[in-house]
Amino acid sequence: MMGYENQGYEEAHLYASKEQMASIVLADDFSPPSDGSKSFPDDPLSSSQFVDIPTNDTDPLQPSPSKQALNPSPSTIHSILDPPSYAEAVFRSFDFDSVDSGDMNGQDGSALASPSSSSYYLKISVSDPQRELEQSASLVPGGSSYFTYLITTFTNMPEFSGTEFNVRRRFKDVVALSDRLAESYRGYFIPLRPDKSVVESQVMQKNEFVEQRRAALEKYLRRLAAHPVIRKSEELRVFLEASGKMTLVRTTDVASRMLDGAARLPKQLLGGKSLDGGASNMSEVTQPTKGGRDLLRIFKELKQSVANDWGGAKPPIVEDDKEFFEKKAKLQDFEQQLINVSQQAESLVKAQQDIGETMGQLGLAFVKLTKFETEEAIYDSQRACAADMKNVATAAVKASRLYRELNAQTVKHLDKLHEYLGMMLAVNNAFSDRSSAFLTVQTLLSDLSSLHSRIEKLEAASSKIFGGDSSRIRKIEELRETVRVTEEAKTCAIREYERVKENNRNELERLDKERHDDFVNMLKGFIVNQAGYAEKMASVWETVAEETSGYAKK
Amino acid sequence: MITTINEQQKSGSALLVGSPRSPSSQSPYLMVSVSDPAKMGNGVQAYISYKVTTKTNFPEYDGPEKIVIRRYSDFVWLRDRLFEKYKGVFIPPLPEKNTVEKFRFGAEFIEMRRQALDVFVNRVALHHELQQSEDLRIFLQADEQTMERARSQETGIFLKKPADLMQIFKGVQSKVSDVVLGKEKPAEESDPEYEKLKNYIFQLEDHLAEAQKHAHRLVKRHRELGQSLSDFGKAVKLLGNCEENPLGNAFSDLGTKSEILSTKLQREAHHLLMNFEEPLKDYIRAVQSIKATIAERANAFRQNCELAEAIKFKEIDMNKLRITRSEKLGEAQHEYEELKADGAEATRRFEKIVKLMNEEIIRFQEQKTLDMGLAFHEFAKGQADLANGIACAWRSLLPKLEACSS
Numbered sequence: 001m002m003g004y005e006n007q008g009y010e011e012a013h014l015y016a017s018k019e020q021m022a023s024i025v026l027a028d029d030f031s032p033p034s035d036g037s038k039s040f041p042d043d044p045l046s047s048s049q050f051v052d053i054p055t056n057d058t059d060p061l062q063p064s065p066s067k068q069a070l071n072p073s074p075s076t077i078h079s080i081l082d083p084p085s086y087a088e089a090v091f092r093s094f095d096f097d098s099v100d101s102g103d104m105n106g107q108d109g110s111a112l113a114s115p116s117s118s119s120y121y122l123k124i125s126v127s128d129p130q131r132e133l134e135q136s137a138s139l140v141p142g143g144s145s146y147f148t149y150l151i152t153t154f155t156n157m158p159e160f161s162g163t164e165f166n167v168r169r170r171f172k173d174v175v176a177l178s179d180r181l182a183e184s185y186r187g188y189f190i191p192l193r194p195d196k197s198v199v200e201s202q203v204m205q206k207n208e209f210v211e212q213r214r215a216a217l218e219k220y221l222r223r224l225a226a227h228p229v230i231r232k233s234e235e236l237r238v239f240l241e242a243s244g245k246m247t248l249v250r251t252t253d254v255a256s257r258m259l260d261g262a263a264r265l266p267k268q269l270l271g272g273k274s275l276d277g278g279a280s281n282m283s284e285v286t287q288p289t290k291g292g293r294d295l296l297r298i299f300k301e302l303k304q305s306v307a308n309d310w311g312g313a314k315p316p317i318v319e320d321d322k323e324f325f326e327k328k329a330k331l332q333d334f335e336q337q338l339i340n341v342s343q344q345a346e347s348l349v350k351a352q353q354d355i356g357e358t359m360g361q362l363g364l365a366f367v368k369l370t371k372f373e374t375e376e377a378i379y380d381s382q383r384a385c386a387a388d389m390k391n392v393a394t395a396a397v398k399a400s401r402l403y404r405e406l407n408a409q410t411v412k413h414l415d416k417l418h419e420y421l422g423m424m425l426a427v428n429n430a431f432s433d434r435s436s437a438f439l440t441v442q443t444l445l446s447d448l449s450s451l452h453s454r455i456e457k458l459e460a461a462s463s464k465i466f467g468g469d470s471s472r473i474r475k476i477e478e479l480r481e482t483v484r485v486t487e488e489a490k491t492c493a494i495r496e497y498e499r500v501k502e503n504n505r506n507e508l509e510r511l512d513k514e515r516h517d518d519f520v521n522m523l524k525g526f527i528v529n530q531a532g533y534a535e536k537m538a539s540v541w542e543t544v545a546e547e548t549s550g551y552a553k554k
Numbered sequence: 555m556i557t558t559i560n561e562q563q564k565s566g567s568a569l570l571v572g573s574p575r576s577p578s579s580q581s582p583y584l585m586v587s588v589s590d591p592a593k594m595g596n597g598v599q600a601y602i603s604y605k606v607t608t609k610t611n612f613p614e615y616d617g618p619e620k621i622v623i624r625r626y627s628d629f630v631w632l633r634d635r636l637f638e639k640y641k642g643v644f645i646p647p648l649p650e651k652n653t654v655e656k657f658r659f660g661a662e663f664i665e666m667r668r669q670a671l672d673v674f675v676n677r678v679a680l681h682h683e684l685q686q687s688e689d690l691r692i693f694l695q696a697d698e699q700t701m702e703r704a705r706s707q708e709t710g711i712f713l714k715k716p717a718d719l720m721q722i723f724k725g726v727q728s729k730v731s732d733v734v735l736g737k738e739k740p741a742e743e744s745d746p747e748y749e750k751l752k753n754y755i756f757q758l759e760d761h762l763a764e765a766q767k768h769a770h771r772l773v774k775r776h777r778e779l780g781q782s783l784s785d786f787g788k789a790v791k792l793l794g795n796c797e798e799n800p801l802g803n804a805f806s807d808l809g810t811k812s813e814i815l816s817t818k819l820q821r822e823a824h825h826l827l828m829n830f831e832e833p834l835k836d837y838i839r840a841v842q843s844i845k846a847t848i849a850e851r852a853n854a855f856r857q858n859c860e861l862a863e864a865i866k867f868k869e870i871d872m873n874k875l876r877i878t879r880s881e882k883l884g885e886a887q888h889e890y891e892e893l894k895a896d897g898a899e900a901t902r903r904f905e906k907i908v909k910l911m912n913e914e915i916i917r918f919q920e921q922k923t924l925d926m927g928l929a930f931h932e933f934a935k936g937q938a939d940l941a942n943g944i945a946c947a948w949r950s951l952l953p954k955l956e957a958c959s960s
Binding site for chain 1: 750754757758761762764765767768769771772775776778779781782783785786788789790792793795796797798801804805808916919920922923924926927928930931933934935937938941942944945948949951952955958959
């Protein structure tokens, strides 16, 4: 796993000196942020005890100049992949006019957004975490508890049986959903679910953890809803719609059954009747993910993959989809560069934060100096100096605020990079699906070839005995039957493999298109933002330069 | 009186005393500049020498122009001599000795020092009292050997030991600790306005120090931001290689622009250092020079008081002797006359200092307003130019980017 440790851009909660600034005030017309976002405490506008600065430029960033960009940075990668919160609907930023309206407000910031064709919406929100006690007797005496979350859905999609749903789900259910989707949608770029993060019950009680999980769940579900194929899935529908305990059907893929017990297969293939009470189509709540049934298959495929890598013989077939491998290599390179840019972007944000902070502190120092000079002034020259200082101090404080806002926006735009990093994980999963599907085919082919050679040997041995060898003949018959069944399995496996390949292909196309659009918007947003704030800063400083132009060297 | 000080001081070129620009042979002028720093010597003993050029028509000075080579300790010698001779005047400050950075002799450091030395010498040359100084003439005119001799002669006598300075300052700030340590509280002025001035000076230094600290950090931040932008630009370019054109090109352009802006930021950092932080440091040094003058005044005051007391005691003595018709009366009277002369001298010295300080403080405030005004202007202008440059660079990327989305 790539170790994206703590890549969330730090919260734009930047300036310790903000509190200091609150007490020494320059009255100007920035209005305080009204969304209560915790990064920006109220602007120090209230008490203008000190100096009245009649600035006549209204800040075009009003009404709400500073919008929070990020969640607090938890350490799990999935939470870090969260898109920023949605104050931008209100925020009148510089990039408002240059960005397609579909991007900012529409799709909850997920990396692969806007199922463009449909006008169907699927809006999900997660709220109201509540503690519930474990019903059944658990191994741990004293009864454990867990949290459930209220999942509210609004939709007009025809797949759903209504337009509004409210269900309660716990994290285990989300894990089940994720697992089922992984099984059913092999080859798709499925958004990753939040980490399980094994926690002790004490940690569970902390509000922060629960809140983080709630937010993470919401992001995850919204991403699912944004995926053009998965949003229509049965699994998601059941998860969102079905009241009471959630049941998600577990399908067992045919090839897997092949490899376990060929004997059992024919009836399953032909009649669809369940043979043993176990692996069947009607199962109850969550089954253990890897039961005994799968072990044999895992073992066989492992053997095959070892044979592929280290065995002297050439593997039965080799993937020859050159185009795909080129694409894959390109994507790996892309991922590398993405990591790199993401890291540099983080440094950039830090540097912007630092310069803004220092500018603010400088302004503050000059504010104090101005106050001092004004109080102690005896000579006119002192008063003139104090007046100049005041202008500089004001400008510096304003510039500092502008840096802070610039940074909040920068974080928001560059966050796209982060999202695509998360996307790459999903891509890698999809490629793994393909590899494992292929491995299954290879394994079956190996099986077939070893069956054939056994038959050959038996036939050769049996032909030497006059009149036939009835036991051997019987054996040969059994083997032929197995061969027949395995052939059918092989056909299934190949079909599955092709299906996964097709899914990969489609998803790659989708990724390319959406990545292109997303990146164009990201660049535009970033650039317009930087330019806009630079212009504002220029204007602030030009005023001071003008006011002090009398001192300039001729 | 001194007129158009400001521009002249900073540029280090045409300085006129009491008349408009163009020097004519009639009106007296004294123009000085410090230039061409050159590294001399090797290793631990290495130092920087500067070319000091004097253009003047002062009668005591040689020829219309003279060039001498001086080093930092020569400037220190001059400053110390002026401080001794012209008590009451705020002697222009020198840049710090900075023994550590000296070893590295970075180009920026040398340039800052040269600039500060140039400012120093010009201020001396412009000061109506200081410009008359014989020591100044020696500094500006004497050959290197004479200079070296003068320098090594004087260091022993006039260099104040740190302990002495500390004692003086303690007296000035009238700390209770003096009483605690068992020292007699030295006599002090009780002029409330002067008290106010002293407090002002001390507090001013603190405020300025803080402002300068942040100015220094701001320079650093510009450099850091420049560096991150450069790194960011490089990474963005590489990412652009993964994308098809025209998006790939857009990334590439973004990367290039980032690198350009990085250069702008480095330039602005330098500009801030020389034109904003350095004037602030200069302001602080000037305030420290004032503190030294304050200490001198306290000294003079104390001497004056001590003598006044000694005279009083002598009078009492003499009266005693008169009554007893002692032979020592004559001697005592002689001593008394001497004491009175000394007392008058001390009083005169003290009063001169007071008078000078009153003039100096006005001059200082005016000068500072001009100096800081210029520094603020440079700061604001630098920031404005930088910001405009940044905005321009970013905006130039947009047309191509627009083409991508269509």
